[in-house]
Amino acid sequence: LAYGIPSDLVDDHLAMGESQVIMCVKRFAVGIVQVFVQEYLRSPNAEDAARLLEMNKARGFPGMLGSIDCMHWSWKNCPKASHGQFHGQKKGSTIILEAVADQETWIWHAFFGMPGSLNDINVINRSPLMNKIANGDLPPVQFVANGRTYNYGYYAAARKDVERAFGILQAQFAIVRGPARFWDQKMLWY
Template sequence: MNGVFSKEIPNDRRPLFLRIANKVEQHDPYFIQKTDVVGVLGLSFLQKITAAYRILAYGTLTDSVDEYIRIGESTAILSLRRLVKAIIAVFGDHYLRPPNNSDITRLLQIGEQRGFPGMLGSIDCMHWKWKNCSTAWQGMYTSHCHEPTIILEAVASQDLWIWHAFFGLPGSLNDINVLDWSPVFALLANGHAHPVNYTIDGHEYTMGYYLADGIYPNRLTFAKTIPCPQGLKKKYFAKAQESARKDVEWAFGVLQARFAIVRGPVRFWDEETLADIMKACIIMHNMVIEDE
């Protein structure tokens, strides 16, 4: 197993991998190595976690890890499901949370340096193809790409940290429908949002906003581009807004590059597993950003 581990995890990522693996082993007794009734030693936690990581990172079939990790298909599936649930339980509160006061202060400083005082990030949606969608649900989940998909709504900042993730709505919906269900403004609606104070042209504002594309509604919480801008001033704003709004799309691209399972069609059947996989990949994405 040492040879497998050394080839599977790059040296610069090994401390992060071991940190996750050790925390997962402590959280879930399933990953603790045990002996059976005849005294034969079972699979180690590194074998189970590495098999699950290969499925997440490379998007490989669950039975393809048998020869490499010496682990069966059913055990690989179970290891994957237990791993993503453990990652959410152990790391979710810190790595998948709304920004606190210090985070908001930093985000506002970055936004002001980029010419957008009051900006908290950019928002957009991504479709994840669902290969094994039930036939009875395919009409509801079929999107503009004519295949069943599930939607992820996310807010990301310039450093590609994903601050908000809302996943699970069918692909037949558009961004406005997703926004109607999304909890992205739950704290603001309940009066518990962190204060945001900034000044533009001598006017004081107390509400932050996100950069969004043209489909989003005209609200104070969104700053959209100007379609067909006329004049240098409007053209400059549209160019700057569209450039900064790409942060969330860039975050989607990096997330898919790191975890091929969310780039290609997913083969699992139940929505709960899909949601756990997506949340765990976002958490590990943010952990890698922090590690960098």
């Protein structure tokens, strides 16, 4: 995982069968998510929202909770039946990660799994975050801009924050920098 090499590349070194190594990688990934989901994969609560608003207000972006963007992840083993749907703008199949990150690179929203044939606007339109915004299901946020009071935050500005978060994610975890190698789309979530 750390080096982004195919898991079956080390099967001889570990004296394990290829399928056993792949199963261990899957179990490890699922275990990591289960252990850290509550701390790192959560939406901001009211206290977090207040901190994010204050941080971004000091930067000149009152009402902004984070920067939103999408990243296309190359999917080497995309099933043939899905190639057309997942064919991105660049060569090959891609799967999309939509994320919202703050200045400190905390990714507090991640929406993963949309096909690479979609552009960022299409992904955002399908995003559960946008559904929460439309339904008013986010923590209450109030800010003043140009003398007018607003009761919700805007989410797209200072895009460099989320771009930097993507860069750090790819630098820290080579498995994300290279192409996805699992066949099962659900397993790519982990």
